Amino acid sequence: MTQNMIKNYFKIALRGFKKHKLFTLINVVGLSIGISAALVIYLIVYFDFTFDKFHKDPERIYRVTTDYSFAGEVGHNSGVTLALAPAIKSEVTGVDIIAPFYTYDQTTVVIPNGTAADNKVKNQPGIIFTDENYFKFINYKWLAGNPKTSLKNPDQVVLTSAQAKIYFPKLAYADMMGKEVIYDDSVKTTVSGIVAPITERTDFMYHDFISSITATTNSYLKANFEQPQWGNTNSASQLFIKLSPTASAAKVEKQLNVMLNKHNPPRPEDKGNTQGFTLQPLKAIHFDQVYGGMEGARTANKTTLYGLLVIAAFLLILGCINFINLTTAQASQRAKEIGIRKTMGSRRGQLIAQFLSETFLITLLAVIISVAAAPLILKIFADFVPKEISLNIVHHPDVILFLLILVVVVSGLSGFYPALVLSGYKPVDVLKNQVQSGSSKSRSVWLRKSLTVTQFVIAQFFIMATVLVSKQIYYALHKDLGFRKEAIVNISTPFKQLNTDKQQVFLNKIRSIPQIQLISVGGAPPSSNNTNSTTVNYLDGKKEVKTDLQQKFADENYLKVYNIKLLAGRNLRTSDTTGGGGTLINNTYARILGFRKPDDAIGKILDYNGKKKQIIGVTADFYQRSLHAPIKPLAILQPTTNKYNNRTFHILLKPETAGGAEWKAGMAAIEKVWKNIYPEDDFSYNFFDDNIAKFYTAEQNTSKLLNWATGLSVFISCLGLLGLAIYTTTQRTKEIGVRKVLGATVAQIVTLLSTELIWLIVLAFVLVTPIAYYAMHKWMENFADRTTISWWIFALSGAGMLAAALFTLSFQTVKAAIANPVRSLRSE
Known part of the structure; x- marks a missing residue:
């Protein structure tokens, strides 16, 4: 394909866009919405699935968690007994690194003779008690101090450089060594090491590392910290292990539970009650909904992320359906162009390339609009989109790759079938005004109907889901919980x-x-x-x-x-x-x-x-x-x-x-x-x-997201419906004029033009109802106490979609019905 040929393709495409401005606008808007959603959702999903990937051999790192069951009551705890870590060293094989740590409550940090404001930093999170093993499974870069000895003795603390600059903003790292840092006015420590903060995405947000031996020697801490008893479990007591390359997680887990039964043997009267340890892979912690993620870190929900991907796919499909429908519907208007070009010697492959280039241009324009709109979308959803996510193309080469793939895929999905249909016309039939044979015309009509039904199945599914989620949130916030919560x-x-x-x-x-x-x-x-x-x-x-x-x-x-x-x-x-x-x-x-x-x-x-x-x-x-x-x-x-x-x-x-x-x-x-x-x-x-309302933050965010998805899907579907209505009324202009001359009323003509499309919406309602009911039922299983899936949810959704469709159709059908029949009869 020569450069001149490609240039000619784009010239013809731009000329076509100018001629059919409205249809081009509908296609661009529909695809822009779908691509914008796909781009923003890609950023969110990519962000969450790249947490803690930087560790060496991450597939060998596990968190030890505790499970128990008493009298049929099942419980889970992300922590373990303090007695477990020392016992593993002597009784369990297959473990290379044992890294226990104990999280400390937010506290006030005092810097004696320091340079921080008022020598005091209030409400500091991210403080843990640990030992040198912590820095073996998380590889920090050491700026000062020795990783082997910095946490060996009591009253030592290692700081990240970012935190150290808060405590000692004017000192060099070497000069910070030996400086005093006091926690809670009672835990006096000296700086023994400085490490660079982690720049990769991680849930390990800690920045003050106090030697774990301090907790057992400091009189203030001993009064408040749990003693190492096998029967006690505390979520503050975290334990990570790194297995040997040849070790099996299942075998190590079995050893841990054998050891538990040895040190804390079950009694005969405890029959039916169980307690045990589970190894949780490092990659699962960021998404954990059972034990909970790391303290202070955001936990993502895989189900929500997969749901976002489904929403993005649906909105993209809606935009592609619009393109296919409107392009094939306009086929007759381009028939003569195709016939003449074929008569002049154009091959079918060249025509397919021409139509795909048109689709490519529309998709490219939609992508440009989407990239420009993405920051605004991120701002709209700032309540539940991680603040670290931003559309910075320079720092996200993967975004450029994603957009290129998106352009190719969407261009192919949207343009390939219309290109095949349009390029398949026979010059002889075209010049005789016989654009399509009966069978091919029937196939095109049925395809458009099927795609239209698919659009409204998706749109009505979103409406039904939105109504149910809103109903459950209202139920949760207004239910009598057994106590007063106001004032x-x-x-x-x-x-x-x-x-x-x-x-x-x-x-x-x-x-x-x-x-x-x-x-x-x-x-x-x-x-x-x-x-x-x-x-x-x-x-x-x-x-x-x-x-x-x-x-x-x-x-x-x-x-x-x-x-x-x-x-x-x-x-x-x-x-x-x-x-x-x-x-x-x-x-x-x-x-x-x-x-x-x-x-x-x-x-x-x-x-x-x-x-x-x-x-x-x-x-x-x-x-x-x-x-x-x-x-x-x-x-x-x-x-x-x-x-x-x-x-x-x-x-x-x-x-x-x-x-x-x-x-x-x-x-x-x-x-x-x-x-x-x-x-x-x-x-x-x-x-x-x-605080009660915060329990349902995830559901409220889901509701907000569904509201947007519903609005956009209905908007895209109605855009496509409007385009088909314009096409239908244009094709039937003369018929409308004849009917008006013969006495048809405006209402009769509007009914005539709308009936077929309305029946497609009714068919979509019949198809989507059982699908939506099943999906709603599965979502409601997440609640121990839940509202009912009422019949009116479906009735309201169907009626709302029907009303939106009638409103959209009325713009074109009423306009066609009230037009002067004389002009209609002269149109041909």
Whole structure:
């Protein structure tokens, strides 16, 4: 193919675009929407699937996790017992690297005689206790210090260079060595190493690495850290291992569980209860929905990513369908051009190249528009698109490759069939005005109908899915969860202040604030992502019932603040301590213990690892987490021994008058007291109902995405419908004029022109309904408590699509129906 020939192809294509402006615009817009969606979704999917790929031999790296089952209640924990790591060294083969670490709560860091502002950095996350093995499975570049000795001794800390510059902004790395860094005013460390931060995509976001031996030698830490007992599991205690090249993950996992049974053997009365370790591949952590990802890191959902790919494919298909439909529909208008070119000697291959070049130009224009629109789309979806994602072509050579592949694929999908149809016309038939034979014309019509039905199947599927997701979100946010959630504020005492009397001073002062109705002090609110559980035994006289029991720590005002119903017995009292006295249980736990009535549980004794607790009351069930999870057996206790379980203020505010500012004034008064008592700590609070809404952030993001996908799919489908309506009315111009002369009304002509296309939409509704129902049913299985898939979801979706189609068709059909018949009869 010569250069002049290619140049000629593009000249003809541009001339055709100018002649058929409307159809060209419809094709460009349809393809632009599909390609924009594909480009943005590609960036998101590529971003998430490239996490932690930079490690050496990543397929040999695993996280050890804990699974358990008690009385039919299954649980999963990303952490392990602290006793596991040292035991692996001596009892398990096939492991090259054992890298335990313990995550530390956000804390205040003090730099004595430092150059940071006020010598203090507040609320620092990303702090862990670990040893030199951590730097063996994650290969950091060392800028100062020795990786073999930097975490060998107590009170040592290694910093990333970025964090070190925050603490010591004016010092060189060598000068930072030996400088003091103090955590929580009690953990004094010296800098023993500086490493370059990880520049690759990773979930390991830590930047302060304190030697793990510090946790066992520092008196402040020993009082708060878990002791290495085989029965204790904490998600803060993480363990990574790297297997030997010839080792099998299944065999190592089996060794771990044999070792667990050796050190923590099951008792005969524990029949049916299990506990074990699982090796989780490194590549699975970023997508984990069972154990949870790394602390502070974003977790992606593979199902959502695959759903995004499906949406991108659907929108691309819709744009391609529009192109095929409109191009084949215009075939008769280009018949003479094709006939003359064939008569002049053009071969079929040359005509196919001509039509594919036209498709290529339209696709290329659509890609350019898509690239320009992508930053705007990323901004629109900024709430759930990772902020690191941006359309920077220079830094994303893979994006250029993706766009080139997209241009080729879309050009082929959209242009190949129309090119075959158009290039197949016979010159003799064309010049006789016999463009298509009966069979070929019938095939073209049926193809257009099939593609139109496919378009509306996709569009109606999106509508139905959007309505159902919105219905489930509304159900979750408005369901009675078993507690009050409005007008409640949660405030937590600074961790380092738990062993002081400031908490009681703060409580006494805020009690007098007039906007506050009631205050409770305890642990987590009724529904929270923070879970605390323990194994509890109950002896019913015949057999022992062992159960994993969720725990909430509270005082006597807790039930009143949250309006939790008491079914039997009495409320908590100050004397009901964890070392003795009473506990509340929920109705689910009462049933598991075998009590038919809540009153039957009152007075029975529970064994908390050797400590006896009497059941003093039974509360109505309430959801401890989102509706995704079922209600678990639960106990509500008075906290005493661990002050960490007594650090949250649950404040019930008095009702606010319409348009009033009482709550604002009340929070301002609380903040004033806070700054007086805790001047070094930032004041922060959460409204409880906002925290409940955050449980469904993923669903709300899905709903937002579906709203856009639905709107775009309906828009593209209606664009195609409008194009077909324009083509149909143009082809039937003379027929319309004759019918009007013979007395047909506007309504009759509109009905005539619309009926066939409306029936295609009805057929699409019939086809999509069972498909949508199945997909909805599978999605709803993610919720332990869910709304119903009502019939009106389908009826509303079908009616909405039909209304949109009629509205679109009316622009052209009414225009054709009211046209002057004299002009119609002169049109030929």
